[in-house]
Amino acid sequence: MSLLVLGLLLPIAMAKLGPETNDNNLSFTNDIVQQLDFGTMMIITFEEPNDELFYMFLQQVHLKGNFATFINVGSNLSTISEGIPDSFFIWTTESESITNTLEKLPSLNYKGRFVILLKKYEYLQQVLIKVQELNIVNIVLLVEQRNLSNIDAYTWYPYVSSEMCGKTEANLKHIAYYSVEIGWKFIQGSLFFPNKMPENLHGCPFKVATFPWPPFVLSSQLIDTVNDNVYANGLEVKLIEEITKTLNLSLSYLPAPPNDIKWGGRTNLNSWNGIIGDVAYGKADAAFASLTTTEERIQYFSPSVSYWSNAVIWVVPRSKYIAGWKGILMIFKPATWALLVVLYLVGSVLLCKVAKLTSNIREYPSFRNLAKCMTLTWASVLEIPINKMPKTQILRIIFFFWIAYCLVISSIYKSSLISFMTEPRLEASIETFHQLLESRLPLGYTVGLAEYFESRIQSSLVYCSDINWCLTYVAHHNNMSLVSDEWYVKYLIPIHFLDGNGISLLEILDEYVISYHVVMILSKGHVLLDRFNIIISRITEGGLLVKWMRDINMNRTLGDAAYSNDEWRRLTLIHLQGPLFLLLFGLGVSFVTLLLEVVCKKRLFCV
Known part of the structure; x- marks a missing residue:
């Protein structure tokens, strides 16, 4: 044409x-x-x-x-x-x-x-x-x-x-x-299109729209929403400070958007709000807070080159601790317990039969009676000493192997029991989104994330206006899930969502809802866009962003009350549930036995 x-x-x-x-x-x-x-x-x-x-x-x-x-x-x-x-x-x-x-x-x-x-x-x-x-x-x-x-x-x-x-x-x-x-x-030079961007920008102002969003933007009060525009640290804060320092720009921040609008976007009235709106209406030169590019943003704004990777993930409550009395039984699998019972019965019957077959030497009646023999073998299982040993040689050999077998099984059980008491086990956790749907947990979401789901999922979503409150609710009430920013949640877990043993109260599913590249959003065709992209690329290629993020996470954990795996743990009622259950069970059996003795007026076990 x-x-x-x-x-x-x-x-x-x-x-x-x-x-x-x-x-x-x-x-x-x-x-x-x-x-x-x-x-x-x-x-x-x-x-x-x-x-x-x-x-x-x-x-x-x-x-x-x-x-x-x-x-x-x-x-x-x-x-x-x-x-x-x-x-x-x-x-x-x-x-x-x-x-x-x-x-x-x-x-x-x-x-x-x-x-x-x-x-x-x-x-x-x-x-x-x-x-x-x-x-x-x-x-x-x-x-x-x-x-x-x-x-x-x-x-x-x-x-x-x-x-x-x-x-x-x-x-x-x-x-x-x-x-x-x-x-x-x-008049000067010989080109219609000379290079118009000087190396030194003479301290010209550069305004940024953002809000606290760890670990990308950290205020002086960590994650608390503030009305002022002071940001102490953060990955993107360090990045913009390095860029403006290199270009000799005077950096300033706009106040955080009101009413918790945060990122904002295009409204039904074709207007803009949030930090995106500040750029759209010329209040700010750039905006950042783990932003990414979309078709709409590319049409109306100029994103920088990407410098970090992030993802939208599902956060679910950590699995509940297995009750102590259940843990005592779960040390062995059901098939193992069944095999141990069978071996106990076989061992007791074998000792009794061999004792009855020995006619040349009179054996103790305790070994000739099946009920009393089972009592003796059970005492060996519990590592209770018995006051009489078999008289015959063959019976002594069988009984010796039985005692050795009981010692091995008892040692294995006690070591596992101690491990369970100091490190309580957790129930099976939710690992996939399919399991999350089957769990019937409410599906919470924050602003701007519902669009990533199918229509059948969107009808089940529950809106959450305050992400920090919702994360706390998920962690302590165990009856809700939430879709959120991966790096945001990972940053907050060691600070706010650990139990007394230093174990996270939240779990992150391995399946990503969506992964994206983090960028800054500048006004359409901003004159400094190319200079920004060059500096960002050099910082990224030099590995400075990775170092900054490592330093941010390290400073986050300093002074935290999290316990490492190598330190001793304080035993609580959660750890002692199993022993207390056994104690109550034993006291109950003893009380029933006492009642039977009083009623029958005779001893139940005679040697």
């Missing part, structure tokens, strides 16, 4: 341009084309092209061999299917038309090179204000005088001095002028 339009207009251009006109304006159009001579070009006009300079420019574009896109806008503007243009030449006689176009052009490349030809000086300031609002830096404004006999070239510099920073004033500079007699004459 572009080449077709260009081919139709070229014969008209050649017919309209005579040799004399072509020679007079050759240097003017040739120099402009030279500055725009890279990639794809887009030419925009708002009226019927009836200007000889326009056709001269069109001819030079054709001679250079670039693939130029020509769009006759009229009242509507066509989109570009070939891709984002690298340079633009805008031909207009009305300032209002160009300001509307700069806002609505869907394929506008803020990093491209722009040349705008204006017919009157009155349009210059108005267009410049719009250009500054849109952060278009690589631009040349041409103002025509006396029917192309003289043309002045202007541009603007975003950072000239500490008194003229960014968009505070119209930093307009007259860079060149053209006349038919001498051609182009540059």
Whole structure:
């Protein structure tokens, strides 16, 4: 389409341009084309092209061999299917038309090179204000005088001095002028598009919108919401401080968003709120708090390069401790317990049968009676000494192996029991999202996270306005789950969610709801975006972010009351549940036995 339009207009251009006109304006159009001579070009006009300079420019574009896109806008503007243009030449006689176009052009490349030809000086300031609002830096404004006999070239510099920073004033500079007699004459330099970003930005202000969000942004009171704008530490706080220090910018923070809006976004009324809204309305130059890119944010803002990875995860309550009396039985598996019972019965019967078969030597009656023999073997299991040993040699050998077997089993059981008492076991935990659904726990979520789930899951979600309160509820009530930020939860667990033994009260599922790359959000086409990306890339490649995060986590744990696995533990009622249960069970059996003896008026066990 572009080449077709260009081919139709070229014969008209050649017919309209005579040799004399072509020679007079050759240097003017040739120099402009030279500055725009890279990639794809887009030419925009708002009226019927009836200007000889326009056709001269069109001819030079054709001679250079670039693939130029020509769009006759009229009242509507066509989109570009070939891709984002690298340079633009805008031909207009009305300032209002160009300001509307700069806002609505869907394929506008803020990093491209722009040349705008204006017919009157009155349009210059108005267009410049719009250009500054849109952060278009690589631009040349041409103002025509006396029917192309003289043309002045202007541009603007975003950072000239500490008194003229960014968009505070119209930093307009007259860079060149053209006349038919001498051609182009540059006032300083020899380029229409010089490097406009100085190394030293003279302490110009740079405002940031954020809020406390550990470990990325830490206030002086750790995670507590504050109304002031002082941030003591944090991964992204360290990053922005290093960037502004390198560029010599004066860093300041806006107050945290009111009403716990936090990140914010686009509302149903097409307005913006939260820290995103502060950037959208020009209150802040950048925003960060573990932000990521979305299609909407890319359309309206300019994200930086990514510098950290994060994820949205499910947080569930830690499994409950197994009751002490259950733990006594769970030391062995049910099959092992069954085998031990069978071996006890077999051993008792074997001793009794062998005792009955010994006729040459009279054996003790305790070994010849099955009930009494079972009592003796049970006493061996409990490591209770017996006052009589078998008389026969064969019976002594069998009884010796039985005692050795009982000692081994008893040692294994007691060592496991001690381990269980000092380190109580936990019930089976929730490990997958499928198990979470089967557990019937309510599914809590915070602002902005419901969109990541299917519609069938969204209907089951429960909104949580205060993430800290909800995490505390999950940790101490064990009847709710919550989807949250992975690094945020991992940072808070050692501080607020450990029990007396230093074990986490929260568990994080291994399955990610979504993983994403963390970025800063800057205003669309921000003039410092490229400089930010270079510094961020160098810091990331140098491993400084990893070191900063390690230092933040280390400082977090200093002074915490968490116990390590190598330290002694204080026994509580939780640890003593099993022994107390055995004591009560034994006292109960003894009391029943006493009652039976009183009633029957005789001893139950006789030797």
